[in-house]
Amino acid sequence: MKVFLTGATGFLGGELLVEFSKLSFIEKIFCLVRADSQLAAQCRLKKVFAFHDDFYDESKTVAIPGDLMDENLSKKLRSDFELNSVNIIVHSGANTSFLPQKRNVVEATNVNGAIQVATWASGLKDLKTFAYVGTAMIAGAGPSMVGRHIFEDESPNPNAEHIVDYTRFKMIGEMNVRRIIPEDKLLVVRPSAILGDSRLWKPRSFDIAWVFTALNVLRLCPFDITCRVDLISVDYASRAIIDLIFSDRNFNCYHLSAGRSATAMWDILQVYRNNDNGRIDYHFADPGLYKEMVSFSKKRLEQCEVLNRDYKDYLHYWQGIFNSNGEFRILLFGLEKYLRFINLDQTFDNTRLLSEGIKEPEVTSSYVGRTISFIKDIDIIESSQKNA
Ligand SMILES: NC(=O)c1ccc[n+]([C@@H]2O[C@H](COP(=O)([O-])OP(=O)(O)OC[C@H]3O[C@@H](n4cnc5c(N)ncnc54)[C@H](OP(=O)(O)O)[C@@H]3O)[C@@H](O)[C@H]2O)c1
Numbered sequence: 001m002k003v004f005l006t007g008a009t010g011f012l013g014g015e016l017l018v019e020f021s022k023l024s025f026i027e028k029i030f031c032l033v034r035a036d037s038q039l040a041a042q043c044r045l046k047k048v049f050a051f052h053d054d055f056y057d058e059s060k061t062v063a064i065p066g067d068l069m070d071e072n073l074s075k076k077l078r079s080d081f082e083l084n085s086v087n088i089i090v091h092s093g094a095n096t097s098f099l100p101q102k103r104n105v106v107e108a109t110n111v112n113g114a115i116q117v118a119t120w121a122s123g124l125k126d127l128k129t130f131a132y133v134g135t136a137m138i139a140g141a142g143p144s145m146v147g148r149h150i151f152e153d154e155s156p157n158p159n160a161e162h163i164v165d166y167t168r169f170k171m172i173g174e175m176n177v178r179r180i181i182p183e184d185k186l187l188v189v190r191p192s193a194i195l196g197d198s199r200l201w202k203p204r205s206f207d208i209a210w211v212f213t214a215l216n217v218l219r220l221c222p223f224d225i226t227c228r229v230d231l232i233s234v235d236y237a238s239r240a241i242i243d244l245i246f247s248d249r250n251f252n253c254y255h256l257s258a259g260r261s262a263t264a265m266w267d268i269l270q271v272y273r274n275n276d277n278g279r280i281d282y283h284f285a286d287p288g289l290y291k292e293m294v295s296f297s298k299k300r301l302e303q304c305e306v307l308n309r310d311y312k313d314y315l316h317y318w319q320g321i322f323n324s325n326g327e328f329r330i331l332l333f334g335l336e337k338y339l340r341f342i343n344l345d346q347t348f349d350n351t352r353l354l355s356e357g358i359k360e361p362e363v364t365s366s367y368v369g370r371t372i373s374f375i376k377d378i379d380i381i382e383s384s385q386k387n388a
Pocket of ligand 1: 006007008009010011012013032033034066067068069091092093094095096109133134135136170190191192193194195205207208
Protein backbone atom coordinates (compact mmCIF):
# COMPACT_ATOMS: atom_id res chain seq x y z
CA MET A 1 0.00 0.00 0.00
CA LYS A 2 1.33 3.46 -0.87
CA VAL A 3 0.67 6.69 1.01
CA PHE A 4 0.99 10.31 -0.07
CA LEU A 5 1.27 12.75 2.83
CA THR A 6 1.39 16.55 2.91
CA GLY A 7 2.55 18.51 5.95
CA ALA A 8 5.03 15.81 7.04
CA THR A 9 7.44 18.39 8.46
CA GLY A 10 4.73 19.80 10.75
CA PHE A 11 3.46 19.03 14.23
CA LEU A 12 0.76 16.50 13.29
CA GLY A 13 2.20 15.44 9.92
CA GLY A 14 5.50 14.52 11.57
CA GLU A 15 3.70 12.08 13.87
CA LEU A 16 1.68 10.71 10.96
CA LEU A 17 4.85 10.10 8.96
CA VAL A 18 6.56 8.22 11.79
CA GLU A 19 3.42 6.16 12.53
CA PHE A 20 2.92 5.23 8.86
CA SER A 21 6.58 4.22 8.59
CA LYS A 22 6.09 1.71 11.43
CA LEU A 23 3.35 -0.14 9.53
CA SER A 24 4.88 -3.07 7.68
CA PHE A 25 2.11 -3.21 5.05
CA ILE A 26 2.92 0.34 3.91
CA GLU A 27 5.45 0.08 1.08
CA LYS A 28 6.09 3.75 0.42
CA ILE A 29 5.26 7.09 1.97
CA PHE A 30 5.58 9.94 -0.52
CA CYS A 31 5.77 13.28 1.24
CA LEU A 32 5.21 16.65 -0.38
CA VAL A 33 7.92 18.86 1.13
CA ARG A 34 8.88 22.47 0.55
CA ALA A 35 12.54 22.51 -0.46
CA ASP A 36 14.85 23.70 -3.24
CA SER A 37 16.00 20.25 -4.20
CA GLN A 38 15.23 16.56 -3.79
CA LEU A 39 18.19 16.23 -1.43
CA ALA A 40 17.10 19.14 0.74
CA ALA A 41 13.55 17.76 0.86
CA GLN A 42 14.81 14.31 1.88
CA CYS A 43 17.01 15.91 4.58
CA ARG A 44 13.94 17.62 6.02
CA LEU A 45 12.19 14.25 6.31
CA LYS A 46 15.24 12.67 7.90
CA LYS A 47 15.04 15.35 10.62
CA VAL A 48 11.41 14.41 11.34
CA PHE A 49 12.60 10.92 12.32
CA ALA A 50 15.66 12.23 14.16
CA PHE A 51 13.49 14.42 16.42
CA HIS A 52 12.52 11.49 18.65
CA ASP A 53 15.23 9.08 17.47
CA ASP A 54 12.83 7.07 15.33
CA PHE A 55 14.09 4.63 12.73
CA TYR A 56 14.41 6.27 9.31
CA ASP A 57 14.00 3.98 6.33
CA GLU A 58 15.22 5.95 3.34
CA SER A 59 13.89 3.40 0.87
CA LYS A 60 10.36 3.72 2.27
CA THR A 61 10.15 7.48 2.80
CA VAL A 62 10.29 9.47 -0.42
CA ALA A 63 10.36 13.26 -0.55
CA ILE A 64 8.49 14.99 -3.35
CA PRO A 65 9.64 18.62 -3.47
CA GLY A 66 6.62 20.86 -4.00
CA ASP A 67 4.54 23.73 -2.76
CA LEU A 68 0.82 23.82 -1.96
CA MET A 69 0.71 27.39 -3.25
CA ASP A 70 1.82 26.25 -6.70
CA GLU A 71 -1.08 26.56 -9.15
CA ASN A 72 0.42 23.81 -11.27
CA LEU A 73 0.90 21.38 -8.41
CA SER A 74 -1.79 18.98 -9.57
CA LYS A 75 -0.20 18.78 -13.05
CA LYS A 76 3.24 18.20 -11.55
CA LEU A 77 1.98 15.40 -9.33
CA ARG A 78 0.19 13.82 -12.29
CA SER A 79 3.39 13.83 -14.33
CA ASP A 80 5.26 11.91 -11.61
CA PHE A 81 4.86 8.31 -12.74
CA GLU A 82 5.85 6.95 -9.31
CA LEU A 83 2.80 8.58 -7.73
CA ASN A 84 0.23 6.94 -10.02
CA SER A 85 -0.17 3.93 -7.76
CA VAL A 86 -0.85 5.84 -4.53
CA ASN A 87 -3.72 4.33 -2.48
CA ILE A 88 -4.02 6.65 0.50
CA ILE A 89 -3.67 10.40 0.68
CA VAL A 90 -3.48 12.35 3.89
CA HIS A 91 -3.65 16.07 3.29
CA SER A 92 -2.36 17.55 6.53
CA GLY A 93 -0.34 20.43 5.07
CA ALA A 94 -1.73 23.88 5.78
CA ASN A 95 -0.71 27.37 6.74
CA THR A 96 -1.87 27.64 10.35
CA SER A 97 -1.07 31.31 10.89
CA PHE A 98 -3.65 33.52 12.63
CA LEU A 99 -1.96 36.71 11.37
CA PRO A 100 -4.18 38.99 9.22
CA GLN A 101 -1.15 40.04 7.15
CA LYS A 102 -0.70 36.39 6.08
CA ARG A 103 -4.24 36.22 4.65
CA ASN A 104 -3.18 35.68 1.02
CA VAL A 105 -0.64 33.00 1.85
CA VAL A 106 -3.11 31.25 4.14
CA GLU A 107 -5.72 31.30 1.37
CA ALA A 108 -3.33 30.10 -1.33
CA THR A 109 -2.04 27.28 0.86
CA ASN A 110 -5.27 26.11 2.44
CA VAL A 111 -7.64 26.55 -0.49
CA ASN A 112 -5.46 26.24 -3.60
CA GLY A 113 -3.39 23.51 -1.90
CA ALA A 114 -6.47 21.44 -1.06
CA ILE A 115 -7.88 21.87 -4.60
CA GLN A 116 -4.58 20.93 -6.25
CA VAL A 117 -4.03 17.79 -4.18
CA ALA A 118 -7.67 16.70 -4.47
CA THR A 119 -7.74 17.32 -8.25
CA TRP A 120 -4.68 15.15 -8.75
CA ALA A 121 -6.06 12.51 -6.35
CA SER A 122 -9.40 12.30 -8.15
CA GLY A 123 -7.62 10.87 -11.19
CA LEU A 124 -5.81 8.08 -9.32
CA LYS A 125 -7.18 4.68 -10.29
CA ASP A 126 -6.06 2.88 -7.11
CA LEU A 127 -7.12 5.55 -4.61
CA LYS A 128 -8.85 4.04 -1.58
CA THR A 129 -8.99 6.95 0.85
CA PHE A 130 -8.44 10.68 0.68
CA ALA A 131 -8.11 11.92 4.25
CA TYR A 132 -8.49 15.67 4.57
CA VAL A 133 -7.25 17.05 7.88
CA GLY A 134 -9.63 19.89 8.60
CA THR A 135 -10.31 21.63 11.87
CA ALA A 136 -13.30 21.51 14.20
CA MET A 137 -12.87 25.27 14.61
CA ILE A 138 -14.56 25.84 11.22
CA ALA A 139 -17.81 25.61 13.20
CA GLY A 140 -17.59 29.34 13.69
CA ALA A 141 -17.69 31.98 16.33
CA GLY A 142 -20.89 33.99 16.21
CA PRO A 143 -22.85 34.70 19.42
CA SER A 144 -25.07 31.65 18.76
CA MET A 145 -21.99 29.42 18.83
CA VAL A 146 -20.83 30.40 22.33
CA GLY A 147 -21.00 27.69 25.00
CA ARG A 148 -22.01 25.06 22.44
CA HIS A 149 -21.37 21.34 22.12
CA ILE A 150 -20.94 21.10 18.36
CA PHE A 151 -21.67 18.19 16.01
CA GLU A 152 -19.88 17.29 12.77
CA ASP A 153 -22.88 17.96 10.51
CA GLU A 154 -23.14 21.60 11.60
CA SER A 155 -20.15 22.34 9.33
CA PRO A 156 -19.11 23.39 6.80
CA ASN A 157 -21.47 26.32 7.09
CA PRO A 158 -20.59 29.03 4.55
CA ASN A 159 -22.37 31.60 6.74
CA ALA A 160 -20.28 30.86 9.84
CA GLU A 161 -18.43 33.80 11.42
CA HIS A 162 -14.70 33.35 11.85
CA ILE A 163 -12.23 34.82 14.33
CA VAL A 164 -9.30 34.21 11.95
CA ASP A 165 -8.89 33.73 8.19
CA TYR A 166 -7.15 30.43 8.87
CA THR A 167 -10.41 28.71 9.89
CA ARG A 168 -12.35 30.36 7.06
CA PHE A 169 -9.89 29.04 4.47
CA LYS A 170 -9.74 25.61 6.11
CA MET A 171 -13.53 25.53 5.72
CA ILE A 172 -13.34 26.55 2.06
CA GLY A 173 -10.57 24.00 1.54
CA GLU A 174 -12.80 21.28 2.99
CA MET A 175 -15.77 22.36 0.83
CA ASN A 176 -13.62 22.05 -2.28
CA VAL A 177 -12.28 18.63 -1.31
CA ARG A 178 -15.89 17.46 -0.73
CA ARG A 179 -16.74 18.70 -4.22
CA ILE A 180 -13.81 16.96 -5.92
CA ILE A 181 -13.40 13.64 -4.08
CA PRO A 182 -16.14 10.99 -4.43
CA GLU A 183 -17.96 10.43 -1.14
CA ASP A 184 -16.99 6.76 -0.84
CA LYS A 185 -13.29 7.68 -0.85
CA LEU A 186 -13.49 10.74 1.36
CA LEU A 187 -12.52 10.90 5.03
CA VAL A 188 -12.66 14.29 6.71
CA VAL A 189 -11.01 14.39 10.12
CA ARG A 190 -11.41 17.53 12.17
CA PRO A 191 -9.12 17.76 15.22
CA SER A 192 -10.28 20.22 17.89
CA ALA A 193 -7.06 21.85 19.09
CA ILE A 194 -3.81 19.95 19.52
CA LEU A 195 -1.82 20.55 22.68
CA GLY A 196 1.51 18.82 23.25
CA ASP A 197 2.25 15.13 23.33
CA SER A 198 1.07 12.68 25.97
CA ARG A 199 4.35 10.73 25.82
CA LEU A 200 7.35 11.61 27.94
CA TRP A 201 9.24 13.71 25.46
CA LYS A 202 9.35 17.16 23.92
CA PRO A 203 6.49 17.74 21.45
CA ARG A 204 7.39 18.69 17.89
CA SER A 205 5.67 22.02 18.34
CA PHE A 206 4.85 24.39 21.18
CA ASP A 207 1.78 25.67 19.36
CA ILE A 208 -1.02 26.26 21.84
CA ALA A 209 1.26 25.04 24.67
CA TRP A 210 2.81 28.52 24.75
CA VAL A 211 -0.63 30.04 25.43
CA PHE A 212 -0.87 28.17 28.75
CA THR A 213 2.65 29.18 29.71
CA ALA A 214 1.76 32.79 28.88
CA LEU A 215 -1.49 32.70 30.91
CA ASN A 216 0.42 31.16 33.78
CA VAL A 217 2.68 34.22 33.75
CA LEU A 218 -0.17 36.69 33.22
CA ARG A 219 -2.26 35.27 36.09
CA LEU A 220 -5.15 37.66 35.44
CA CYS A 221 -7.21 35.80 32.86
CA PRO A 222 -9.92 37.66 30.90
CA PHE A 223 -12.32 34.72 30.66
CA ASP A 224 -14.69 32.90 32.95
CA ILE A 225 -13.27 30.29 35.32
CA THR A 226 -15.74 27.74 33.90
CA CYS A 227 -14.65 28.15 30.23
CA ARG A 228 -13.90 24.79 28.70
CA VAL A 229 -11.42 24.07 25.98
CA ASP A 230 -11.44 21.00 23.74
CA LEU A 231 -7.88 19.72 23.44
CA ILE A 232 -6.21 16.49 22.37
CA SER A 233 -2.57 15.41 22.25
CA VAL A 234 -0.75 15.09 18.93
CA ASP A 235 -0.17 11.35 19.43
CA TYR A 236 -3.90 10.81 20.03
CA ALA A 237 -4.73 12.76 16.85
CA SER A 238 -2.29 10.87 14.64
CA ARG A 239 -3.30 7.47 16.06
CA ALA A 240 -7.00 8.22 15.53
CA ILE A 241 -6.42 9.34 11.92
CA ILE A 242 -4.52 6.17 11.08
CA ASP A 243 -7.08 3.95 12.84
CA LEU A 244 -9.90 5.61 10.92
CA ILE A 245 -8.11 5.26 7.58
CA PHE A 246 -7.80 1.50 8.05
CA SER A 247 -11.24 0.87 9.55
CA ASP A 248 -14.61 0.18 7.94
CA ARG A 249 -15.98 3.59 8.72
CA ASN A 250 -19.63 4.40 9.17
CA PHE A 251 -19.23 8.11 8.42
CA ASN A 252 -17.01 10.24 6.22
CA CYS A 253 -16.47 13.05 8.70
CA TYR A 254 -15.23 12.84 12.32
CA HIS A 255 -14.28 15.21 15.08
CA LEU A 256 -11.05 14.16 16.77
CA SER A 257 -11.81 15.74 20.08
CA ALA A 258 -12.32 15.40 23.80
CA GLY A 259 -16.05 16.10 23.44
CA ARG A 260 -18.03 15.99 26.67
CA SER A 261 -14.89 15.14 28.63
CA ALA A 262 -13.16 18.37 27.58
CA THR A 263 -11.64 20.12 30.59
CA ALA A 264 -12.02 23.64 31.87
CA MET A 265 -9.10 25.99 31.19
CA TRP A 266 -8.75 26.30 34.94
CA ASP A 267 -8.13 22.55 35.36
CA ILE A 268 -5.13 22.84 33.05
CA LEU A 269 -3.88 26.12 34.51
CA GLN A 270 -3.94 24.59 37.98
CA VAL A 271 -1.41 22.01 36.79
CA TYR A 272 0.85 24.91 35.79
CA ARG A 273 0.23 26.70 39.09
CA ASN A 274 1.13 23.60 41.06
CA ASN A 275 4.44 23.47 39.22
CA ASP A 276 5.12 27.16 39.60
CA ASN A 277 4.26 28.43 43.05
CA GLY A 278 5.20 31.79 44.45
CA ARG A 279 3.53 34.04 41.89
CA ILE A 280 0.50 36.18 42.48
CA ASP A 281 -2.61 33.96 42.46
CA TYR A 282 -4.92 33.55 39.50
CA HIS A 283 -7.95 35.69 38.98
CA PHE A 284 -10.60 35.33 36.27
CA ALA A 285 -12.13 38.50 34.94
CA ASP A 286 -14.57 39.81 32.37
CA PRO A 287 -13.29 39.40 28.75
CA GLY A 288 -13.65 43.18 28.35
CA LEU A 289 -10.68 43.66 30.70
CA TYR A 290 -8.36 42.62 27.85
CA LYS A 291 -8.77 46.10 26.32
CA GLU A 292 -7.64 47.77 29.55
CA MET A 293 -4.67 45.41 29.76
CA VAL A 294 -3.63 46.55 26.28
CA SER A 295 -4.08 50.21 27.35
CA PHE A 296 -1.87 49.53 30.35
CA SER A 297 0.79 48.01 28.08
CA LYS A 298 0.64 51.26 26.05
CA LYS A 299 1.03 53.31 29.26
CA ARG A 300 -2.45 54.80 28.81
CA LEU A 301 -3.21 54.54 32.49
CA GLU A 302 -6.16 56.91 32.27
CA GLN A 303 -7.96 54.23 30.24
CA CYS A 304 -7.42 51.56 32.90
CA GLU A 305 -10.27 52.37 35.29
CA VAL A 306 -11.06 48.80 36.39
CA LEU A 307 -7.44 47.71 36.50
CA ASN A 308 -6.53 50.73 38.63
CA ARG A 309 -9.47 50.22 40.91
CA ASP A 310 -9.60 46.42 41.36
CA TYR A 311 -6.33 44.94 40.16
CA LYS A 312 -3.51 47.25 41.34
CA ASP A 313 -1.54 44.28 42.67
CA TYR A 314 -1.50 42.76 39.16
CA LEU A 315 -0.20 46.03 37.69
CA HIS A 316 2.74 45.94 40.13
CA TYR A 317 3.27 42.26 39.44
CA TRP A 318 3.41 42.78 35.64
CA GLN A 319 5.76 45.74 36.02
CA GLY A 320 8.03 43.44 38.04
CA ILE A 321 8.17 40.59 35.55
CA PHE A 322 8.12 42.19 32.10
CA ASN A 323 11.31 43.98 31.08
CA SER A 324 9.31 46.56 29.19
CA ASN A 325 5.74 47.46 28.38
CA GLY A 326 6.62 46.53 24.80
CA GLU A 327 7.11 42.91 25.85
CA PHE A 328 3.81 42.96 27.67
CA ARG A 329 2.09 44.43 24.62
CA ILE A 330 3.52 41.74 22.31
CA LEU A 331 2.33 39.07 24.70
CA LEU A 332 -1.19 40.49 24.78
CA PHE A 333 -1.38 40.89 21.00
CA GLY A 334 -0.14 37.32 20.55
CA LEU A 335 -2.81 36.07 22.94
CA GLU A 336 -5.72 38.09 21.56
CA LYS A 337 -7.14 35.55 19.09
CA TYR A 338 -6.58 32.66 21.48
CA LEU A 339 -8.52 34.51 24.19
CA ARG A 340 -11.39 34.91 21.76
CA PHE A 341 -11.33 31.18 21.05
CA ILE A 342 -11.21 30.40 24.79
CA ASN A 343 -14.21 32.66 25.37
CA LEU A 344 -16.21 30.63 22.84
CA ASP A 345 -16.30 27.84 25.45
CA GLN A 346 -16.94 25.23 22.73
CA THR A 347 -16.66 21.46 22.78
CA PHE A 348 -16.84 19.15 19.79
CA ASP A 349 -18.86 15.97 19.85
CA ASN A 350 -16.78 12.78 19.54
CA THR A 351 -19.56 10.18 19.66
CA ARG A 352 -18.85 9.15 16.06
CA LEU A 353 -15.17 8.62 16.77
CA LEU A 354 -15.85 6.55 19.88
CA SER A 355 -18.48 4.52 18.02
CA GLU A 356 -15.68 3.28 15.74
CA GLY A 357 -13.96 1.69 18.73
CA ILE A 358 -11.40 4.46 19.16
CA LYS A 359 -10.77 5.08 22.83
CA GLU A 360 -11.46 8.40 24.51
CA PRO A 361 -8.52 10.77 24.73
CA GLU A 362 -6.78 11.04 28.08
CA VAL A 363 -8.10 13.98 30.11
CA THR A 364 -5.99 17.00 29.13
CA SER A 365 -5.01 18.04 32.64
CA SER A 366 -3.85 14.49 33.31
CA TYR A 367 -1.39 14.19 30.41
CA VAL A 368 -0.33 17.83 30.80
CA GLY A 369 0.48 17.05 34.44
CA ARG A 370 2.68 14.15 33.37
CA THR A 371 4.49 16.05 30.60
CA ILE A 372 4.60 19.58 31.96
CA SER A 373 8.38 19.60 32.30
CA PHE A 374 8.59 19.42 28.47
CA ILE A 375 6.27 22.34 27.79
CA LYS A 376 6.38 24.80 30.64
CA ASP A 377 9.59 26.72 29.93
CA ILE A 378 8.63 28.11 26.55
CA ASP A 379 9.89 31.54 25.48
CA ILE A 380 6.50 33.24 25.55
CA ILE A 381 7.68 36.52 24.06
CA GLU A 382 9.19 34.74 21.06
CA SER A 383 6.02 32.64 20.65
CA SER A 384 3.69 35.61 20.98
CA GLN A 385 5.82 37.59 18.50
CA LYS A 386 4.95 34.97 15.86
CA ASN A 387 1.26 35.60 16.59
CA ALA A 388 1.29 39.36 17.23
N1 LIG B 1 -2.30 22.01 15.54
C1 LIG B 1 -3.60 22.10 15.82
O1 LIG B 1 -4.01 22.50 16.94
C2 LIG B 1 -4.62 21.73 14.79
C3 LIG B 1 -5.97 21.68 15.18
C4 LIG B 1 -6.92 21.34 14.22
C5 LIG B 1 -6.54 21.06 12.93
N2 LIG B 1 -5.23 21.15 12.57
C6 LIG B 1 -4.88 20.85 11.17
O2 LIG B 1 -3.91 19.83 11.17
C7 LIG B 1 -3.03 19.99 10.08
C8 LIG B 1 -1.61 19.98 10.58
O3 LIG B 1 -1.45 21.08 11.47
P1 LIG B 1 -0.08 21.26 12.25
O4 LIG B 1 -0.39 21.76 13.61
O5 LIG B 1 0.75 20.04 12.08
O6 LIG B 1 0.56 22.45 11.42
P2 LIG B 1 2.08 22.88 11.28
O7 LIG B 1 2.91 22.33 12.38
O8 LIG B 1 2.06 24.34 11.07
O9 LIG B 1 2.53 22.15 9.93
C9 LIG B 1 2.08 22.58 8.71
C10 LIG B 1 2.67 21.71 7.64
O10 LIG B 1 2.19 22.18 6.37
C11 LIG B 1 3.30 22.45 5.55
N3 LIG B 1 3.06 23.56 4.64
C12 LIG B 1 2.68 24.82 4.95
N4 LIG B 1 2.63 25.58 3.85
C13 LIG B 1 2.97 24.77 2.82
C14 LIG B 1 3.12 24.96 1.43
N5 LIG B 1 2.89 26.16 0.87
N6 LIG B 1 3.52 23.93 0.67
C15 LIG B 1 3.77 22.71 1.22
N7 LIG B 1 3.65 22.46 2.52
C16 LIG B 1 3.26 23.48 3.32
C17 LIG B 1 4.41 22.83 6.50
O11 LIG B 1 5.64 22.71 5.81
P3 LIG B 1 6.94 23.59 6.22
O12 LIG B 1 7.66 22.77 7.25
O13 LIG B 1 7.68 23.72 4.95
O14 LIG B 1 6.45 24.90 6.76
C18 LIG B 1 4.21 21.78 7.59
O15 LIG B 1 4.72 20.56 7.19
C19 LIG B 1 -3.43 21.27 9.39
O16 LIG B 1 -4.21 20.97 8.29
C20 LIG B 1 -4.23 22.03 10.44
O17 LIG B 1 -5.17 22.86 9.85
C21 LIG B 1 -4.26 21.48 13.47
